[in-house]
Amino acid sequence: MFxxxxxxxxxxxxxxxxxLDKYALVSKDTSDFMQVAKEEGFVQGEDGMDKKSIIICDKKIFFSPISSVTLLKRSNFLKNL
Known part of the structure; x- marks a missing residue:
């Protein structure tokens, strides 16, 4: 499923x-992780976009203009949300 x-x-x-919600980048550990991921080329689609959430996948990291709550609902990870 997509x-x-x-x-x-x-x-x-x-x-x-x-x-992750965009406010997760406030954490030092998360921002350090994202800096390393960016340097190694794992981060996709960051330029000029309103970032509301971060999707960490197996081989790439995406920024999304859609809120983390909406993405969670779309994914059906939790059925009673």
Missing amino acids: IHIGSDEVVLKKDVIMI
């Missing part, structure tokens, strides 16, 4: 490791 994450991007549900 999850539409905005900006004409879709990811496989089975590849999603974590969906």
